Amino acid sequence: MVPLDQITAHLNALKAIFDSVTDGASGADHVAATAITGETGATVQAQLESLKGLVDAVVLGGIPAGSVTDAMLDTTAGAILPNATLHYAKKAEHIGGLFYSYNNSGGAL
Numbered sequence: 001m002v003p004l005d006q007i008t009a010h011l012n013a014l015k016a017i018f019d020s021v022t023d024g025a026s027g028a029d030h031v032a033a034t035a036i037t038g039e040t041g042a043t044v045q046a047q048l049e050s051l052k053g054l055v056d057a058v059v060l061g062g063i064p065a066g067s068v069t070d071a072m073l074d075t076t077a078g079a080i081l082p083n084a085t086l087h088y089a090k091k092a093e094h095i096g097g098l099f100y101s102y103n104n105s106g107g108a109l
Contacts, residue, residue: 018027028045038054041047057064 017025017030020026026045028048029043031044032042033044033047035042036047039047039050041050054064
């Protein structure tokens, strides 16, 4: 049988590990976590850091590529999708007009 003082010593050592807040050696660095799609890391700490990176990117205006689709945008009058579509259509029309003017500068067309 294992003496009680050895069990107590091992439990205290485990408690010290889980109580630690030292970067790279914190309790969360020692707890394994199952994979989460879109996240990196095999520990609770690594996944928390990955999530914080994503949140920071969104707060700073960075939206991950492909995460916003036409179906997610409001299509009512004055909403983003119709305005963006109109903006790009006008931009293309303007560029097309500039191209025609440049090519027709000699009066050939």
